[in-house]
Amino acid sequence: MSSTPSDAAPKTSSFDEDLFLKGLEQRKATLGAAYVENNLAAADEFTRPFQEAMTAWCWGFGWGDDTIDAKTRSMMNLAMIGALGKMHEWELHCRGALNNGVSREEIRAIIHAIAIYCGVPQGLECFRAAKAVLDQHEQG
Secondary structure: OOHHHHHHHOOOOOOOOOHHHHHHHHHHHHHHHHHHHHHHHHHOOOOHHHHHHHHHHHHHHHHOOOOOHHHHHHHHHHHHHHHOOOOHHHHHHHHHHOOOOOHHHHHHHHHHHHHHHOOOOHHHHHHHHHHHHHHHHHHO
8 A cells, every 4th residue: 555645644843932932042042142142133935944853952951951050061162073074063153162161171181082082183283273262251
C-alpha cells in the first residue's frame, strides 16, 4: 500500500513560541539587547526561520536549562568555539562571558586550555580576539 498526499500526516510548525521567548530573554541577557534586536531586525525571509529556531533551540532549550549556570555555560562555549576556530562567534561569546561574570583571569585560563588542546596558533588567535574585547569592555 503506497502513501498518498491525502493520507499523509499534516505538516505542523516546529516553532515553539514559549521556548523562543525564553531563549530571547537569555540571548539578550548574554549578548545584549541591542545586538540581538539588530540581528532579528536584519533577518529576512531567507534567514528569519534560522534566527527563530536558533533562539528557541540554542538559547531557550540549551541555555534555558538551569542545570548549568550562565557563567559556566559561557566558559564552556569559549572553550568549544575556540576549539572550532570560529573567531567571530568567539569574540561575540567573549563579550557575553563578561556579561555572565567570567573574569579576565578565567578567560586567560580558558585560552591556555585551548592552546594546549587545540594548538598554540589557535590560542594566539583567541588571545588576539580577547585582547580587543577586553580593551573595549574596559573602555566602557
